[in-house]
Amino acid sequence: MHKVRWGVLSTAKIARNHVIPAIQTSHYGEINAIASRHPAQAKQTAQELGIARGHESYEQLLADPNIDAIYNPLPNHLHVPWTLKALAAGKHVLVEKPVGLDQAQAQQLLNASRQYPKLKVMEAFMYRFHPQWQKVKDLLGSIGPVRNIQCEFSYNNREADNIRNQAAMGGGALMDIGCYGISLARFLFAAEPKRVLGHQQFMGFEVDTITNALMEFEQGSASFSCSTKTEGGQWVLVSGENGSVRLAIPFNPVADTPTQVVVRQNGSEHIIDIAPANHYRNMADQFCQAIINDSDVPTPLSDALANMQALDAIVASAQDGVWKSL
Known part of the structure; x- marks a missing residue:
């Protein structure tokens, strides 16, 4: 299989400084697009980081057919809502920690993920x-x-x-x-x-x-x-x-x-x-391998729920x- 093609949901600092550079040097993934609620910011960040496409909205990113997986570093209250939208769009998702606002949201995401058995979802505890x-x-x-x-x-x-x-x-x-x-x-x-x-x-x-x-x-x-x-x-x-x-x-x-x-x-x-x-790169590579091999992710959502x-x-x-x- 080709490298996993990633899209980044927002221009968050952790994405710009850590996760995007890690995936850009990974063995199994590549960053193909980034999105922002502010179109100019998406274009500028894409240009600065050498990313092919800067999408003008999160919805546009999720509709991109050239994206396999989404990295979701949005604020905590948006982790579950946008991860659910990404799954509905047929994308794998690596979502920043904590996975949601509370146990109920974590359970909601776990339940929803079972409707998409071919899609991988993991909480990004990189350490x-x-x-x-x-x-x-x-x-x-x-x-x-x-x-x-x-x-x-x-x-x-x-x-x-x-x-x-x-x-x-x-x-x-x-x-x-x-x-x-x-x-x-x-x-x-x-x-x-x-x-x-x-x-x-x-x-x-x-x-x-x-x-x-x-x-x-x-x-x-x-x-x-x-x-x-x-x-x-x-x-x-x-x-x-x-x-x-x-x-x-x-x-x-x-x-x-x-x-x-x-x-x-x-x-x-x-x-x-x-x-x-580079623990960010290791995390991304292991998540990509789970996608490529259709195997279990290293840390399942049940672990995120327990946390x-x-x-x-x-x-x-x-x-x-x-x-x-x-």
């Missing part, structure tokens, strides 16, 4: 496709059993009109970056949390600016803190009965640069160097001030 996490997975047997996972992810965004500060658009720290902490714990424990406890602060904004959460699993516990109003940073510590691993840039390391995994056992540390990799279930429970816990069982 899972970086080899540093494949190495951590390999190390779990030697440091485990894992009993505790801790992580922090933060940045500072005080622009009141930014979409990440708009409740109606699905903004807030938990939706934007806290979802990584949930996803990571589920990924490493290979299980779902039994119950969660959440705490949120708003600090004058209509969305949460700081969220802390504790998740109880059968095997152990996981906690995370996320913030959109503090100095930017991130780290993860995975602690087991026989050792621990720490990652300094767990979620968005700079593409095509080396990373490190710090392993601590018996009171001493050693560093494992991870070769340069949203935990996220909703954390919000409910923060509102009620009690543990919430899943």
Whole structure:
């Protein structure tokens, strides 16, 4: 089969800076078109990034017969509506995280996707496709059993009109970056949390600016803190009965640069160097291979639904001030 022909739904920053360049250098995909609600912006972005066509509307992109797959990096409240429209137009879809606004939307998308068994849909949690996490997975047997996972992810965004500060658009720290902490714990424990406890602060904004959460699993516990109003940073510590691993840039390391995994056992540390990799390109290539081979996508929508279930429970816990069982 030819390379998968991609169209990009909007000129979002993550598309321009990360996903489009990754697909343009991928083995199995190529960017053929981009769309914007502002025709001039679509044309300009297409010209700047070397994309053949800049469509004047999202509808025009979905009607393009030369597009096989859509990348959807729209604001969170538009993830499900436009993914549904893309499926109806016969396109495969890679949709940015979080997959929707809540569990109900994730379930709606999962149900709808079953009407299109030949079309692939996947949530774009790119961090899972970086080899540093494949190495951590390999190390779990030697440091485990894992009993505790801790992580922090933060940045500072005080622009009141930014979409990440708009409740109606699905903004807030938990939706934007806290979802990584949930996803990571589920990924490493290979299980779902039994119950969660959440705490949120708003600090004058209509969305949460700081969220802390504790998740109880059968095997152990996981906690995370996320913030959109503090100095930017991130780290993860995975602690087991026989050792621990720490990652300094767990979620968005700079593409095509080396990373490190710090392993601590018996009171001493050693560093494992991870070769340069582009997790966006790896994600796109594996999604393309699923299309080409008509095989399962690496992370099914059932995984996205489970992540949203935990996220909703954390919000409910923060509102009620009690543990919430899943």
